[in-house]
Amino acid sequence: xxxxxxxxxxxxxxxxxxxxxxxxxxxxxxxxxxxxxxxxxxxxxxxxxxxxxxxxxxxxxxxxxxxxxxxxxxxxxxxxxxxxxxxxxxxxxxxxxxxxxxxxxxxxxxxxxxxxxxxxxxxxxxxxxxxxxxxxxxxxxxxxxxxxxxx
Amino acid sequence: xxxxxxxxxxxxxxxxxxxxxxxxxxxxxxxxxxxxxxxxxxxxxxxxxxxxxxxxxxxxxxxxxxxxxxxxxxxxxxxxxxxxxxxxxxxxxxxxxxxxxxxxxxxxxxxxxxxxxxxxxxxxxxxxxxxxxxxxxxxxxxxxxxxxxxxxxxxxxxxxxxxxxxxxxxxxxxxxxxxxxxxxxxxxxxxxxxxxxxxxxxxxxxxxxxxxxxxxxxxxxxxxxxxxxxxxxxxxxxxxxxxxxxxxxxxxxxxxx
Ligand code: HEM
Ligand code: FES
Numbered sequence: 001x002x003x004x005x006x007x008x009x010x011x012x013x014x015x016x017x018x019x020x021x022x023x024x025x026x027x028x029x030x031x032x033x034x035x036x037x038x039x040x041x042x043x044x045x046x047x048x049x050x051x052x053x054x055x056x057x058x059x060x061x062x063x064x065x066x067x068x069x070x071x072x073x074x075x076x077x078x079x080x081x082x083x084x085x086x087x088x089x090x091x092x093x094x095x096x097x098x099x100x101x102x103x104x105x106x107x108x109x110x111x112x113x114x115x116x117x118x119x120x121x122x123x124x125x126x127x128x129x130x131x132x133x134x135x136x137x138x139x140x141x142x143x144x145x146x147x148x149x150x151x
Numbered sequence: 152x153x154x155x156x157x158x159x160x161x162x163x164x165x166x167x168x169x170x171x172x173x174x175x176x177x178x179x180x181x182x183x184x185x186x187x188x189x190x191x192x193x194x195x196x197x198x199x200x201x202x203x204x205x206x207x208x209x210x211x212x213x214x215x216x217x218x219x220x221x222x223x224x225x226x227x228x229x230x231x232x233x234x235x236x237x238x239x240x241x242x243x244x245x246x247x248x249x250x251x252x253x254x255x256x257x258x259x260x261x262x263x264x265x266x267x268x269x270x271x272x273x274x275x276x277x278x279x280x281x282x283x284x285x286x287x288x289x290x291x292x293x294x295x296x297x298x299x300x301x302x303x304x305x306x307x308x309x310x311x312x313x314x315x316x317x318x319x320x321x322x323x324x325x326x327x328x329x330x331x332x333x334x335x336x337x338x339x340x341x342x343x344x345x346x347x348x349x350x351x352x353x354x355x356x357x358x359x360x361x362x363x364x365x366x367x368x369x370x371x372x373x374x375x376x377x378x379x380x381x382x383x384x385x386x387x388x389x390x391x392x393x394x395x396x397x398x399x400x401x402x403x404x405x406x407x408x
Contacts, residue, residue: 016360019360019363020355020359020360021359021363021364021370024354024363024364024365024370026365077321077322077325077326078321078322078325079318079321079322080318093318094318094322
């Protein structure tokens with residue numbers, strides 16, 4: 001009995017560990033999205049949504065014009081949101097969550113605003129976004145300074 | 152009739168079928184006892200057990216649908232390739248180009264039907280109070296069969312590799328990420344640590360195990376394909392055998408209330 005259960009336990013451990021990959025390939029998380037001057041007009045820049053899953057947003061906040069990069073992934077259960085120019089909102093096709101231009105959750109099951117990526121300026125005013133280093137917004141959590149660029 | 156007699160007496164026939172022709176009670180019993188398929192059913196059952204208004208044959212229909220899914224599923228495997236390049240196109244080809252492409256539709260509708268029928272069967276068992284002793288263990292086996300049915304449906308849903316399946320599986324596996332202790336967003340996930348480092352991260356939790364990655368990728372497709380076509384059906388058939396055997400050992404179908 002002891003022998004049998006040890007064999008079964010060992011087998012369970014081996015198969016479970018075998019099923020967990022030891023390495024996964026990932027896209028490079030740092031990407032250069034363009035020069036600062038390209039993002040001067042307020043609004044949403046949608047061209048990186050399909051390839052990298054981010055929204056670049058130029059927005060007026062606390063008296064400043066800021067460039068920010070939101071993760072396009074819905075904070076409910078991870079579908080990719082869509083930008084609706086007509087409503088000036090991000091919409092999630094899966095269960096109908098909606099977010100405003102600042103990324104705040106307006107309607108639907110999404111529990112918090114869209115996450116933000118960190119970004120910084122390199123030489124020649126090139127803007128680099130790090131899609132792997134993200135910040136979770138929520139009540140009482142001030143935006144860290146590396147999550148926006150003042151224009 | 153002469154020919155029939157000759158066949159019945161031939162060595163070939165008698166090497167396969169050992170029982171006499173079913174003419175009276177005794178020989179009919181012999182048929183049921185010696186035939187592999189027929190012996191799954193008892194030789195004698197009480198009258199109420201065949202009353203359709205009691206079981207609605209829902210368990211039987213569930214098993215029938217499982218056989219339909221197995222047969223049509225094996226046919227689909229002749230064309231379908233579980234890779235990012237081929238999966239979606241093969242699915243369209245199965246629908247539009249392959250002769251009798253209705254097998255894909257049968258497989259899909261059958262899958263929907265099976266989920267519904269299994270739940271109705273569970274409802275029947277509940278309403279007739281058949282979960283009570285001595286059938287508690289078979290209820291537990293039933294719950295495992297229910298979970299296997301759901302998991303078969305879920306893994307199969309990814310295989311068309313279209314937008315619907317991608318996002319449905321994204322949502323479903325993100326829900327698994329909220330499992331207590333085992334999912335990186337679940338309650339208690341931060342309690343499990345080794346040497347001060349968290350054990351449950353997006354790269355080691357139950358969601359990662361399901362996806363084989365941190366997102367729905369080709370690895371996931373392959374994983375779900377293997378689960379859908381091999382691991383889960385094997386488990387489901389094994390548990391069905393146990394389920395049916397237990398129905399017999401628990402004294403046949405439960406009596407009317
Ligand atoms: C793949 C899924 C399943 C199959 C193929 C299946 C098959 C069957 C069959 C053929 C019977 C004989 C009576 C009848 O046809 O109703 C039966 C009885 C039974 N099933 Fe299932 N079943 C499944 C799932 C379940 C589930 C989800 C439950 C409950 C959680 C369950 C609990 C039972 C019990 C307790 C009995 C004995 C009922 C009685 O004696 O009246 N089964 N099952
Ligand atoms: S995943 Fe966006 S609303 Fe559910």
